[in-house]
Amino acid sequence: MSASHEEILAAWTAEHGGEDGLLAGLRREPALLAGLRHELAIDALLHLAHARPDGDLAERVMCGLPTRSRRLRIADRVMDRLPGRQPSRLPRLRLLAAAALVLLLGAAAWIARAGTAPPAPVARIVAAGPDAVVRRDGASRPAVAGAGLHAGDLLVAGGQEVATIELLAPDGSGAGRLHCLHGATLDMPRPSSQGALGLLAGTLRAEIPPRPPGEPLVIATPAAEAVILGTVFDLRADADGTLLGVLSGSVRLQRDGRELVVAAGETAQADPDRFAVLAPRDLLPDATAGLPGARGGDWRIVGAGAERRLVQADAAAPQAAIDLLPIARGESVLITGRMRLLAVPGTDGDALGLCIGNERWLASAAWLHHLDRDPAQYPTPWIAFRVLVRRGGDGSLLAEWHSWRQDRPMQPLLHLTHRPQPRPDAYRFGVLATRAPVELADLQVRSLAP
Amino acid sequence: MTDNPLPPSGRDAGLVQRILAGEREAYRELVLAHQLMLLSYAAHHLGDRALVDEVVQETFITAYGQLDRFRPDGDFAAWLRTLCRYAILTALKREVRERRHRDRFRQEIDRLLATARLDALDETAPAEPLQALRACLGELPEPAAELVRRRYGAGESAVSIAAQQGRTATAVTTALHRLRQALRRCIEQRLGAA
Numbered sequence: 001m002s003a004s005h006e007e008i009l010a011a012w013t014a015e016h017g018g019e020d021g022l023l024a025g026l027r028r029e030p031a032l033l034a035g036l037r038h039e040l041a042i043d044a045l046l047h048l049a050h051a052r053p054d055g056d057l058a059e060r061v062m063c064g065l066p067t068r069s070r071r072l073r074i075a076d077r078v079m080d081r082l083p084g085r086q087p088s089r090l091p092r093l094r095l096l097a098a099a100a101l102v103l104l105l106g107a108a109a110w111i112a113r114a115g116t117a118p119p120a121p122v123a124r125i126v127a128a129g130p131d132a133v134v135r136r137d138g139a140s141r142p143a144v145a146g147a148g149l150h151a152g153d154l155l156v157a158g159g160q161e162v163a164t165i166e167l168l169a170p171d172g173s174g175a176g177r178l179h180c181l182h183g184a185t186l187d188m189p190r191p192s193s194q195g196a197l198g199l200l201a202g203t204l205r206a207e208i209p210p211r212p213p214g215e216p217l218v219i220a221t222p223a224a225e226a227v228i229l230g231t232v233f234d235l236r237a238d239a240d241g242t243l244l245g246v247l248s249g250s251v252r253l254q255r256d257g258r259e260l261v262v263a264a265g266e267t268a269q270a271d272p273d274r275f276a277v278l279a280p281r282d283l284l285p286d287a288t289a290g291l292p293g294a295r296g297g298d299w300r301i302v303g304a305g306a307e308r309r310l311v312q313a314d315a316a317a318p319q320a321a322i323d324l325l326p327i328a329r330g331e332s333v334l335i336t337g338r339m340r341l342l343a344v345p346g347t348d349g350d351a352l353g354l355c356i357g358n359e360r361w362l363a364s365a366a367w368l369h370h371l372d373r374d375p376a377q378y379p380t381p382w383i384a385f386r387v388l389v390r391r392g393g394d395g396s397l398l399a400e401w402h403s404w405r406q407d408r409p410m411q412p413l414l415h416l417t418h419r420p421q422p423r424p425d426a427y428r429f430g431v432l433a434t435r436a437p438v439e440l441a442d443l444q445v446r447s448l449a450p
Numbered sequence: 451m452t453d454n455p456l457p458p459s460g461r462d463a464g465l466v467q468r469i470l471a472g473e474r475e476a477y478r479e480l481v482l483a484h485q486l487m488l489l490s491y492a493a494h495h496l497g498d499r500a501l502v503d504e505v506v507q508e509t510f511i512t513a514y515g516q517l518d519r520f521r522p523d524g525d526f527a528a529w530l531r532t533l534c535r536y537a538i539l540t541a542l543k544r545e546v547r548e549r550r551h552r553d554r555f556r557q558e559i560d561r562l563l564a565t566a567r568l569d570a571l572d573e574t575a576p577a578e579p580l581q582a583l584r585a586c587l588g589e590l591p592e593p594a595a596e597l598v599r600r601r602y603g604a605g606e607s608a609v610s611i612a613a614q615q616g617r618t619a620t621a622v623t624t625a626l627h628r629l630r631q632a633l634r635r636c637i638e639q640r641l642g643a644a
Binding site for chain 1 (some may be wrong): 486489490493494495496497498499502555557558559561562563566567579580583584587598599601602603607608620623624626627630631633634637
């Protein structure tokens with residue numbers, strides 16, 4: 001950044017009441033932002049207009065052009081051996097030659113591999129849905145329970161079901177489980193990645209037993225690396241960055257030489273704007289106190305203190321709901337708790353859900369389905385849930401839901417991600433029940449901030 | 451710096467043919483013929499001199515690698531601008547990714563600017579704002595012209611100019627700010643009229 005560039009920013013900062021005032025103005029007024037952009041462009045043009053009249057750029061471009069002495073590539077070497085080289089078609093021929101070389105090398109590797117024992121798998125598939133696949137050597141094959149995963153394999157979990165794999169130690173013993181959720185793409189470790197698993201996209205839940213000293217498991221995402229010594233956590237990677245939620249133990253999150261230690265109950269975010277542990281701040285310190293926004297049904301608070309629960313016992317009410325809180329733009333909210341059905345629901349469909357929406361539409365919802373008609377099956381087991389809602393400054397909303405049975409905590413029941421288009425509407429988070437006597441406990445609603 | 455008027459397309463096509471026939475040095479002529487146009491185009495979008503330079507270099511190097519795809523009857527300058535647009539887009543995305551090392555205020559400013567620039571990339575940018583700027587500079591009254599020469603020609607800082615003129619640095623910075631705004635209006639008028 002040039003000195004005049006700095007001066008321009010300093011002038012704008014002074015003119016708009018300091019850094020905070022300038023940032024607020026630029027965010028609020030597109031015309032102001034365009035004004036700053038244009039002034040910086042004029043500044044660059046002024047520098048250009050006063051630059052030295054020489055062929056400096058041309059020299060640098062010529063130096064940067066590929067030659068045989070610089071950037072000597074495989075294709076160049078191949079081309080050097082070809083008779084009757086035609087400069088006019090050089091780039092295309094180089095491409096063809098490179099492709100041919102890749103094919104030759106691939107064939108040689110295949111022949112070499114055919115004569116040796118196959119390498120030991122680094123993981124084994126425990127369970128996978130019908131649409132989960134393993135990509136190996138450019139081909140896709142169904143992910144089948146019991147099949148081994150080798151270095152360089154890509155596991156792509158199906159859209160609906162969880163794919164679970166068991167990591168294998170060099171001696172073949174189990175080294176922890178990974179539940180790959182909803183389209184997660186997992187890159188099995190290659191020698192070049194120094195043993196790191198790659199989560200290229202999506203979410204996984206990891207259950208990793210304590211590791212030998214000095215041998216942490218590393219899971220690399222495009223935005224950061226998670227270093228695991230023995231813990232249970234959720235890790236998500238997408239175009240916006242990486243999100244790590246630790247359920248037990250602790251995980252070190254690293255990026256560009258910086259490190260965060262994320263403890264149980266904490267969530268950390270790594271994206272271009274932020275590399276920090278998000279500090280939860282209670283939005284509803286007592287989420288059920290006073291039942292704000294309750295309508296329909298018979299909502300009651302039962303018990304006290306840690307035993308406090310929220311019960312809706314009116315199975316006759318077609319729809320009973322509670323609006324719990326609004327979700328502001330730019331805010332990240334984490335909602336956790338557990339829920340269950342108390343008796344046979346009066347509906348064949350959805351019975352209890354958590355929802356994000358408003359008066360006009362439902363933006364995102366997770367439902368507890370339980371269609372067992374045998375009264376002996378009630379109350380149902382507790383279903384734990386963890387919902388992360390992130391609203392962008394433009395009104396967009398990312399809602400990510402996880403739920404799992406508490407008697408089988410590591411077998412997720414549901415994973416949903418909703419990303420509706422940006423809308424100006426206000427969103428609220430609430431609970432919705434249809435003809436179902438239901439119970440909620442341990443409801444916590446927290447705002448996440450760095 | 452001398453102006454390099456856009457060469458006729460026939461000349462560009464001839465140069466391209468010579469390069470494809472193996473005369474690598476002919477590419478220097480093409481770069482010299484189009485460098486100001488491309489620098490000007492990139493500066494209009496980027497507003498950061500170092501980044502402009504880098505993007506234009508990358509564009510020329512990319513163009514060399516794809517020279518056999520250029521149609522002999524095509525407009526070489528327009529083809530370069532298309533390649534440059536992609537280079538700008540890549541640079542802006544890279545800038546967004548790399549800003550993590552800067553302080554929070556600068557990070558946020560860069561993020562907002564990168565977003566605004568990405569949006570503006572959809573607009574059709576004029577190919578020659580530099581020529582318009584030069585014409586506008588020629589119309590400046592002498593005190594303003596001297597200020598521009600000292601700041602951009604001699605590279606003096608606002609503090610240094612202020613000390614020599616017996617003014618405050620803020621006054622010089624403000625004067626330059628107003629000058630740039632006036633120049634922007636002048637350039638827009640000229641480009642609009644053209």
